Amino acid sequence: MKEAFYIASTGRPGPVLVDIAKDVFDTSFEFEYPKDVHLRGYSGHQEGCQGDVVRAVKALAKAKRPVLLTGGGVILSEMAEPLRTVVQQLGIPVVTTLMGKGSIPDDWDCHLGMVGMHGSYAANMAVTQCDLLLAVGVRFDDRVTGDAANFAPQATIVHFDIDKVEINKIVHADISVNADLRWSLPRLCEGLKPYGQSLYERYEGWRHVVLSMKKAHPFATRHLEGTISPQAIFNAVQAATDEDTIIVTDVGQHQMWSAQFFNLNKPRHFVTSGGLGTMGYGLPAAMGAKIGCPGSTVVLFTGDGSIMMNCQEFATLHKYGIDVKVVVLHNNVLGMVNQWQRMFYSGHCSQSVIADNPDLTALSSAMGVPGSGVRSPEKLDDAVSRLFHTEGPALLDVFIPPDENVYPMVPGGKRLDQMVLGGEAQ
Known part of the structure; x- marks a missing residue:
């Protein structure tokens, strides 16, 4: 043991x-x-080769259009702070994987957002146009790369990772530092010190380009009259919580919207099922998060499909008084599957419509967790306020349009710059 x-x-x-x-x-x-x-x-414990770190520093010194890609390894190794030092020193544009969310504060100007299939326009275009990609603690997969053969086509790729298997598995690394980030990142920081402000100034023109893209193409969802938009849900919850709030998700559209719209400034405050992509992960994970961090507000964002996978755990929340606030984005479909079927399979929606689910508020209430629902955008803020003023665990069932899509979207096998854009602000 x-x-x-x-x-x-x-x-x-x-x-x-x-x-x-x-x-x-x-x-x-x-x-x-x-x-x-x-x-x-x-x-x-794994130490690497100092010469590899030196090569990475020299590559950064030569670059004119660098991008830093941060992954879950940064968070697992507790190395977010040293990496933030690098970002502040260089002024380098940053993109993250889903699991890297929180490694760099979402509200920093240089943070372009998540990269990949549902990444931001600015993040995907920055990776496509950069001349150096510094990937730190990242597992490349098709959700990040799109067409791997044309991923970051103009870039020298530098890959810092503890797992040798991940280096050159999907994307070829021109320079690799195979070591524990607790060994390699401090050495990277030390190697960059002699350059002072020179690299910050060198990257100024590139920052202007990517930040202009970020401003011109923000994440957005539709705002249809009389309906609640997903974006409005996250805005309301963000306004009702503090920066120590822990966000947990299940898997699907709500998971992507959580990554896109809910700003986090601390590592280990975004808990989600990454590569495995498991519906039903959310409620047990949220219980664990609350027990592990009892002083933090824990919010589970889930869908009406995912919540049914482990809904019996409402009884556990009640039995042990575990204060998890559950927000269901209720669209009567398995959202991500349904989106693919509507977009790429001529609307043939096979087994993705779930309009016959039980009343979730009655279901949770029967297990001792009070639930309420909201359908009107005018009542959303009050409903969210009541959720967080309810003592103990509680559920809020929020109804959204069934045909809402997550944008941008990179279709399977396409390049990152071949995004499908949608929404009024896209």
Whole structure:
């Protein structure tokens, strides 16, 4: 067990399977929990080559149009602060993966937003046009790259990652630093110090270009008369909460809108199912977040499809008094599947319409969690206010149009600059 927890929490953290035979459980023996761990071939600490860091610094010094891509590894390694130092020193434009959200404050001017399939226009165009991409703690996948053969086509790619398997797996790295970020990022910061303000000034023209794109093409959803827009939901919750709020999501359209619209300034305040993409992840994860951080407000954004996957956990919220606020974006469809079917399959919506779901407010209330619904945009702010003034766990069921899409969208196999844009402000 000691070894399992050590492996799970070091290197590239993740789940570990412990298989215990039944006869072990049935046996009486003296047990003393070990103080140390000794694993053959694994230390949990990984140092890299200083020469690789030097090459990365020199590449940054030569670049005129650099972009910093931050991933979940920055957060897992607790290295957000050193990376923020690099950003402030260089004034380098920043884009993030879904799992990297929070590594750089969303409200910083140089933060262009999420990159990839539902990334911002500015982020996707910056990656397409940059001459150097500094990827830190990032796992490249098709949701980030789009057409991998044409990803960052003009760029020298520098990849910092602890997992050697991820380097050159999907995207070729011209320079790679295979090491724990706790080893490599401080050395990167130190190597950049001699350049002072010179690189900040060198990148000024490039910053102007990408920040102009950011201003011209913000994230947006439709604002149809008499209906509640997804964007309005996140704006209302943002206004009702503080910067220590922890956001948890399930999987689907609401997950992408959460990443797009809810600004976070701290790491470990955005909890979501990344590569595995598991509907039903949200409610158990939100319970864990609240138990782990009892002083923080925990908000679960979910869909009317996802919430049904683990809705029985409302009884657990009530039983143990776990104060999670649940906001359902209710559109009577499996939103992301339905969006693909409408956009790319001539509207043949197979098994993605779920208008026959039970009344979610009655469902949660039956398990001891008070629920309320809202359909009118004029009543949204009051409904959100009541949600957060309710003592203990509570649910707010917010009805949105069934044909709302997440934009921008990069269709499967297309380049990042081949985005489908939509919404009035796109």
